[in-house]
Every structure is written in structure tokens, then in C-alpha cells.
Amino acid sequence: MRRSLVKWLLGSVGALAVIAPLAMAVGEASLPTVPAGLKAVPVPKDNPMTAEKVALGKQLYFDKRLSKDNTMSCATCHDPAKGYSNGEAFAVGVRGELGGRNTPTIINSAYSSLQFWDGRAAHLEGQALGPIANPVEMDLSIEEAVKRINSIAGYREQFQKVFGSDCTPDTLAKAIAAFERTILSGDAPYDRFKAGDKTALSEAAQRGLKLFTGKANCSSCHSGPNFMDGAFHNLGVGFDKSEPDLGRHAISKQEGDKGAFKTPTLREIHRTAPYMHDGSHKTLEEVVDYYDKGGTSNDYLDEEIFPLKLTAQEKADLVTFMKEGLASPSYPDVKAPELPQ
Template sequence: MKRSAFSLSSFRRKPESSVPDISWRSVIVAILVVGSLLNRSEAEAPYKLTLPLGLQEEAAYIPPDNPLTPEKIELGRQLYFDGRLSADGTVSCATCHASDQGFSDGRPTSIGIKGQVGERNAPVTFNRLFSQEQFWDGRSASLEDQALKPIENPIEMGNTLDHMVSTLSAIKGYRKQFKQVFGTTVNATGVAKAIAAFERSLVCGNSAFDRYEDGDDNALSESEQRGLELFREKGNCVRCHTGFAFTDERYHNIGVGFDKPNPDLGRYNVTKKESDKGAFKTPTLRNIAASAPYFHDGSAKTLEDVVEFYDKGGIKNPNLSNEIKRLLLTVPEQGDLVAFLKSLSCPELQVAVPALPK
């Protein structure tokens, strides 16, 4: 019997009758291209994106001025892996968001150009199809805007957009693809759109949890099933890690870093609202076992450390979220919760490194 999936608007299971009949194989999303908004090269045909089990097509967001096409996604894949976007050719998007590291980099905080160390942990780049505001503090309103920020960041890629465009324009393969995809010469807007399109194609689903929710009683072990119950009930993890994406896309202060001098104030640096001090965006939990370490500062080395942090009620500070309270989980319960989190893995999500244009 199929179980109902999480709803973005509810933390309880829906009645069985309200669950759509979703194939375990995939959901085909027709991305409609509005020809009047696009140039001819972008408006040739709709593109069908295949979503794995557990993801919801109605929650997908693709801006009308950046529809998906196979050619644009492939261009974005090449740009994502190309270190030539950085000032000295050494740092690419994939440097800090690598598929073999859960689309993060395995470091507490990322290392950029000339070995400079950043201040925050690299967030994952998959399932961005369902997310608009980007970065831990939400300072970018779109994936397209986010795509250019690391290029100009002096610690990350250390480049300027003009220099990046000049570098890419000297590469015949990129000139040809920009003409084909956008009908233009190489430009920063096209770079941003292509990378965003590629990242929207990175989708993580069909986990053991998804198969269990779809009716496969053997998909989760007994420990994982107990962990799921703890996740929904005693742990109240669904209060923030809700919906099929396991995130409310909102910002919360859970106390990370407030046991140190000068903690990162997160969302406050964007909004200047007192209530946003120390608040960071809720990350997705999908594929979480592959992207250690955790939290915005990478201070939790393991999932066990994460669960223990929450079990203790975070770190006290004036803006600690009202949702953060001691959980009083037993050691076996903590183990079960970790087991459930590992069931959210999607090992099928792998991306081959492309041959780069010359």
C-alpha cells in the first residue's frame, strides 16, 4: 500500500485517498516554452525533465526567461566544471560542489583561489529546481543571480565578469554554443542562465525512504522506520525539514557558532532585522549522508554530531528559535534517527565530467 508523501503545507500524513497515483519510475514534467518571451534559439521545442520518485512536479520553479533545453543544460554542465571561470583557471563550480562529495566538497568551509579559506560550508547544488533564494543567508533571489556571485568573490574564483567573458570568448567551442543556445556572443547573463539550467537538472529522489512511502515495506529497516517516526514525532524535525524536499526554505537560528566570539550573523547581514541574527536557511536533508561536514560553518563532522547538537537544544543565544528545545533522545533513538537520515540517500545522482571546449 502506498503511503502518502510529506506535504509542503502540512506535517501530517494526508488521507490515502488524497495521494496522487505517482509511478515509481518517474514523473515527466513538460516544461512549456512561451515563444513570445524567448528568442528563436531558445523556443524551438519543449524539454521534458524526468523527476525521480518522491519529487513533486508542481513545486518546480523555472523562470519564464530561462526555459530548459538539452543544449543549454549541456553548456551549463561544461561551464560548471570549467576552472577557466576563475581568475587563474584553478577553481570551478565543481571544485566546491563535487558530485562525488554529495555536491559539496567535504570540507568545513571551502577553499578558493590561491588557497584562500572561505567562511561557510558549501551548500549542495541539487534540487535547486525547487528553490528560489540561494546561499545560506538567501542573499541571491534566484539561481541565475547566485551563479555569478562566486566568480566575482575575491576568495572563491577571484575574477571579474568582464575578464571571465573575455576568457570564454577566446574559446571557439563556447562561442559556437552561445550562438546556438542564446543566439548571442558569450556574455555573463548567458553563463548564469546556462549554469542555473544545469543545476536545475540535478535532481535527487528515489531514495529508500521514497520507495517505502510508495508502498515498499521492505525499503526501510526496522531501525530506519523507528527513525522516521522519531523524525516526525518526538524529534519534531519536520517542523523545519518539511515537505518532499525536506526543507521549509526559511531561516532559523539554531545556535550554531554562538559558543565562539563574533558568530556569523547569517540572514541578518542581508535584511538587517534584529530577529534574523544568527538565522540560516534550512538545508535539504536529501542525500545528507554524502555531504559531511554539516551546518553553515561545517562544525558538525558527522550526522551523529548533528543529532547530538539538536538533542541538547542547540546553543543558547538571544535569537534562538522557539522550535529548538532539548529532545532527550536515548542513545538507541539517536542511532535510529541517524539511520533514517541515511535512508534519504540518492546514489543514482552522479554527473560525468565533460570534455571542455577548446
């Protein structure tokens, strides 16, 4: 199975400090704890977590004034009510412009060294400003974004308190990233089952879990507590088109990365339809059918993709496990806060 060398290099340079639970950083009532089943959250040494910083980032995340025409916020595409995605095949920006890829969820994105489907940004801080400046997303220059934020007294006061200065591109990214780092999903029936509660999963979900880690081969890529390996894989999605999206190849320039995209988390997967980097699969049932047939043949197809020969019952059990087993009763359904004026 292909693994991105960049992922391991970024993870080994010592840029991160690990804290867990998050609440320990500033007091039990200040920041959320890490849910059961998840590992300690990686936090950059130059962007420590504080409750005040997270609160500031939360306001910025929901603020439509960070788009050119004041119609979109981060939450417009990464909507808590839609699994922190947008429920559409593609991202939809200002003026109704369509992006070229499906909107990835930010749930548990704190655990990803590389962000976006093609891994072009390092950590959440590297990702945060991209959609603001993207002309087909929020279409606001970062210079203008900073100017707008500094023109709002309520924001200027908070930036001074949290960072000791007015808003800058760096602190704007750090505040948003700090909030996104708290969007965690764990403590799902699967976690309780693994912890010893054998009643946490239905019989169908238990059969699905066995398939997930066995015959269906899902765990070869959807592995670990976050059900993702951080690597990039070619499933053949879109390779039946004349000009397929080459994914990771555009960043790495490596031949073997053609058509490879980052493995997404499966936590809360029932909330984030449609699926795949191009939103081409509307349901989990369609996704399982696609994997069962062995993807779409091409010269770069990942070695872990092959016909599975699942029965109809096995497919149903697999879907049941993903829908039931990975849905947390403590889903982080964050509501928009009051914004500074």
C-alpha cells in the same frame, strides 16, 4: 517558527513557470525526468530548459577557465563525488583561501527561491555568478569571464545556437543555472516507503522516520519533499564565539534574523559532511547530539530548538533513517564533459 517573508513574496510574483517532468520540455531522451517523490521543478519564464542549454551549462560548471588562475571550477567546491559540496568545513578558493562558511550542496537547489546560507541571491540565476567573482573563491571578474568564454570558438558557437548571441553575464548565469536545475535527488527508500513499499526501509529506519516527524521534531523545519522549509532559523551554532556569524540578519537587517541560516535539504545528507553553516559538526551523530541538547542558548534561538531527551537507540535510529532513507540509488553522479577549445 520563523518564516522569511521574502521567500513567500518571491514565490508569489509569477516569475516562474512550472514544468514536469523536465524531459517533457524537449523530448524523452533529452533532459532528465523528475525523480519520484519530488514536485515539478520551478523554471523561470525567461530561462526555459533545453538540452543544448543544459549541455552548455554543464561544460561551464566543470571549466576551470572561469577562475582567475585556471585552477578551479564550480565543481571544485560543488563536487559530485562529495555530495556537490567539498568535504571541508569551509569553501576553499584560489590560492587556498578559505571562505567563511561551509559549501552548501546544489542538490535539489532548483526548489529554493533563495540561495546561499543567508539567502542573498534569488534563484539559481542569481547565485551562479557570485562564486566566480568572489575574491576568495574563483576571483575572476565577470567581465573577464565573459571575455574568456567568447574567446573560445566552441563556446561562442554554442552560445550563438542557444541564446542567439555571444556570451553575456546574463546568458552565462542562465546556462549554469539550467545545468544546476537538473541536479535532482529523489526516488530514495523513503519515497518508495511512502508510496506503499513497506520493505523499502529497515525497521531501524522506520523507527527513525517516526522520530523524525515526532519526538525529534526534525520535520518542523526539514519538511516537504525536499526536507527543507526554505526559511531561516537560529540553532545557536557559533553563538559560543565572541563574534558569531549573524547570517540572514546581514541581508534582511531584521533583529529576529540574527544568527539565522537557511534550512538545508536532507536529501543525500550522508554525502555532504561536515555539517552546519560553519562545518562544525563532522558527523550526523554529532548533529543529532547538538539538537538533542537544545542547541546553544541565545536571545534569538528558534522556538523549535529545545532539549529532545532522546535515548542512545533513538539517536541511532534517527541517523539510520537519514543515511538509509534519504540516499537515492539514482544519485546524480555527473562526470566532467569534454570542454570546448
